[in-house]
Amino acid sequence: xxxxxxxxxxLYVVVCAAGIAADVGKLITAAQEREWHVGVIxxxxxxxxxxxxxxVEARTGRPIRSAxxxxxxxxxxxxxxxxxxxxxxxxxxxxxxxxxxxxxxxATLSEAAGLGVPIGxxxxxxxxxxxxxxxxxxxxxxxxxxxxxxxxxxxxxxxEFGWERVLDLVE
Numbered sequence: 001x002x003x004x005x006x007x008x009x010x011l012y013v014v015v016c017a018a019g020i021a022a023d024v025g026k027l028i029t030a031a032q033e034r035e036w037h038v039g040v041i042x043x044x045x046x047x048x049x050x051x052x053x054x055x056v057e058a059r060t061g062r063p064i065r066s067a068x069x070x071x072x073x074x075x076x077x078x079x080x081x082x083x084x085x086x087x088x089x090x091x092x093x094x095x096x097x098x099x100x101x102x103x104x105x106x107a108t109l110s111e112a113a114g115l116g117v118p119i120g121x122x123x124x125x126x127x128x129x130x131x132x133x134x135x136x137x138x139x140x141x142x143x144x145x146x147x148x149x150x151x152x153x154x155x156x157x158x159x160e161f162g163w164e165r166v167l168d169l170v171e
Contacts, residue, residue: 009081011036011170012112014105017045018087018124020153020161024051027086027163028059034167039077041065043092043105068104082170083112086163087124087153090135097138113145120169122161123152 011031015021024040031038038060047053047066057064063076085092092106101107112119121142129135130152139149148169153161 007078008035008037010078011038012077012080012083012108013038013040014083014085014088014092014109015040015042015046015051016085016087016089016092016105016124017043017048017050018089019050020087020124021046021050022052023161023163024086025055025059027084027166028056030164031084031167032059034171036082036167038062039065039080041105041108043089043103065104068107080112080117082118082120083109084120084122084166084170085109086120086122086166087161088121089123090125090129090132093121093123093125093142094134094138097141113142113147116146118170119147120150120166121147122150122163122166124161125152 013024013027015024028038039062040056040060042064044066053064065076069075096106096109099110101110109119125135143149150162150165150169
């Protein structure tokens with residue numbers, strides 16, 4: 001195989017509904033600077049104004065995925081070489097760990113974990129929710145599946161989210 005035949009690595013970015021999602025363009029830019037091609041999958045709630053969907057589609061050159069394809073529709077993204085979830089919410093982490101795949105984002109995460117695709121997660125969960133026993137059990141279960149977690153963000157105004165750190169988890 002020659003260098004011309006090699007395909008650039010493809011990264012799925014899963015975006016959940018947290019206020020910090022408005023800055024997801026920082027993650028996409030950082031990934032592209034590291035020579036990843038990027039496709040974004042968003043939870044249905046995240047699609048309701050949590051980030052600038054038109055700007056993300058312009059930056060990636062691809063549609064944002066949030067719903068399943070109909071039979072016969074082509075796959076808009078190639079298989080992922082890695083997946084990152086940023087921001088990851090309390091709800092998404094718990095449903096994913098429980099094996100609930102009622103959205104495209106959750107189904108994609110479940111499949112990627114089952115295939116052994118590297119997955120990095122930057123949680124955005126308040127201290128109160130992070131202390132919930134179900135959340136703590138979910139982290140243990142997902143870590144046991146090989147999912148890598150970055151330092152959590154509580155969603156407050158202070159402190160940087162650290163978008164690039166999630167890329168370090170999967171490279």
